[in-house]
Amino acid sequence: xxxxxxxxxxxxxxxxxxxxxxxxxxxxxxxxxxxxxxxxxxxxxxxxxxxxxxxxxxxxxxxxxxxxxxxxxxxxxxxxxxxxxxxxxxxxxxxxxxxxxxxxxxxxxxxxxxxxxxxxxxxxxxxxxxxxxxxxxxxxxxxxxxxxxxxxxxxxxxxxxxxxxxxxxxxxxxxxxxxxxxxxxxxxxxxxxxxxxxxxxxxxxxxxxxxxxxxxxx
Amino acid sequence: xxxxxxxxxxxxxxxxxxxxxxxxxxxxxxxxxxxxxxxxxxxxxxxxxxxxxxxxxxxxxxxxxxxxxxxxxxxxxxxxxxxxxxxxxxxxxxxxxxxxxxxxxxxxxxxxxxxxxxxxxxxxxxxxxxxxxxxxxxxxxxxxxxxxxxxxxxxxxxxxxxxxxxxxxxxxxxxxxxxxxxxxxxxxxxxxxxxxxxxxxxxxxxxxxxxxxxxxx
Numbered sequence: 001x002x003x004x005x006x007x008x009x010x011x012x013x014x015x016x017x018x019x020x021x022x023x024x025x026x027x028x029x030x031x032x033x034x035x036x037x038x039x040x041x042x043x044x045x046x047x048x049x050x051x052x053x054x055x056x057x058x059x060x061x062x063x064x065x066x067x068x069x070x071x072x073x074x075x076x077x078x079x080x081x082x083x084x085x086x087x088x089x090x091x092x093x094x095x096x097x098x099x100x101x102x103x104x105x106x107x108x109x110x111x112x113x114x115x116x117x118x119x120x121x122x123x124x125x126x127x128x129x130x131x132x133x134x135x136x137x138x139x140x141x142x143x144x145x146x147x148x149x150x151x152x153x154x155x156x157x158x159x160x161x162x163x164x165x166x167x168x169x170x171x172x173x174x175x176x177x178x179x180x181x182x183x184x185x186x187x188x189x190x191x192x193x194x195x196x197x198x199x200x201x202x203x204x205x206x207x208x209x210x211x212x213x214x215x216x217x218x
Numbered sequence: 219x220x221x222x223x224x225x226x227x228x229x230x231x232x233x234x235x236x237x238x239x240x241x242x243x244x245x246x247x248x249x250x251x252x253x254x255x256x257x258x259x260x261x262x263x264x265x266x267x268x269x270x271x272x273x274x275x276x277x278x279x280x281x282x283x284x285x286x287x288x289x290x291x292x293x294x295x296x297x298x299x300x301x302x303x304x305x306x307x308x309x310x311x312x313x314x315x316x317x318x319x320x321x322x323x324x325x326x327x328x329x330x331x332x333x334x335x336x337x338x339x340x341x342x343x344x345x346x347x348x349x350x351x352x353x354x355x356x357x358x359x360x361x362x363x364x365x366x367x368x369x370x371x372x373x374x375x376x377x378x379x380x381x382x383x384x385x386x387x388x389x390x391x392x393x394x395x396x397x398x399x400x401x402x403x404x405x406x407x408x409x410x411x412x413x414x415x416x417x418x419x420x421x422x423x424x425x426x427x428x429x430x431x432x433x434x435x
Contacts, residue, residue: 055372078385085382085418092373103314123366130362134310134355139255139302144262147299
């Protein structure tokens with residue numbers, strides 16, 4: 001719960017925490033969100049850039065320190081390296097979670113380029129053309145022309161697979177965000193989202209609040 | 219016209235299902251794939267044949283029997299397409315996964331699968347369980363992956379996805395892996411020896427099966 005209080009303090013009063021602490025928190029949160037959300041979240045360009053810059057610096061610091069061969073520095077080195085490995089893991093796992101979603105719903109995200117980073121966009125396009133070529137050379141090119149499409153919607157079924165927006169997610173409310181509508185079997189109910197609440201809700205119901213940063217997934 | 223209507227598609231799906239539970243990729247069913255495509259072409263020809271006498275002015279309500287035949291043909295073609303797509307997708311997904319894990323698919327495939335039931339002959343006698351198209355796909359996907367990874371060199375995208383606990387880990391060498399350079403000097407990885415090394419230095423070798431991590435649950 002301390003994290004939440006820090007978060008509130010940082011957003012309401014003057015920043016009580018250094019940017020790097022906040023960035024670590026933001027990165028951890030982005031990572032958890034990305035791993036639990038059924039949909040791809042907007043790419044946090046600034047955050048990733050800052051973190052990557054700092055990782056680069058840390059790597060050179062470590063190289064310098066290990067170059068001096070000072071036995072006194074060894075203990076510090078271990079700590080620095082452990083921290084570095086953890087940061088690397090966070091970013092790696094974050095990016096891999098995104099790639100996994102992009103791979104699963106390639107055609108769907110091809111229509112939503114704003115959620116992706118330029119690199120991911122490149123990856124998606126190349127991957128998509130690879131897959132199409134693969135299907136085409138394997139069998140599709142010999143099909144009747146009317147059946148060669150990969151994004152057909154004929155017959156009321158779209159060939160483009162989409163993430164399940166109604167999947168249930170566990171979330172914690174970070175800031176009061178008012179009421180959220182909940183669609184039941186027969187009626188619609190409303191619940192109030194208060195700070196500290198932990199709930200299981202449909203992703204579609206909390207999606208916007210998560211993107212605003214008012215709610216985090218857990 | 220195939221009498222075993224839609225059976226081929228089903229065969230592909232069964233094979234795909236089986237693939238999901240197998241550790242290795244089974245042989246590519248090129249014969250079944252070809253036959254399924256042939257079935258689609260036959261169906262399409264028959265459809266054209268049914269349509270031909272009406273010269274574009276077909277009224278389904280006056281000819282329900284023909285309308286029904288056309289619908290069934292059409293749906294069967296679509297179903298075959300889905301089956302083929304699903305079959306290829308399962309396999310390409312698996313191949314991608316192997317690319318991410320750093321498995322050298324194209325070289326390790328040779329002789330790994332001896333169960334080819336004659337369908338390998340069409341591939342110039344090669345023992346590979348991949349179709350030529352799949353081999354091409356793997357080559358290109360590896361390039362794509364390398365390009366994307368190259369943008370994140372500090373991170374090592376294909377590294378371990380287990381949260382790091384310790385900087386150093388115990389490993390046992392399962393296969394000779396030669397000498398590796400670490401910042402603490404060179405280590406010669408000979409079979410059955412045991413080392414206490416930095417995890418980042420050996421992640422790749424663990425994934426590729428050269429090393430086994432000890433005391434790891």
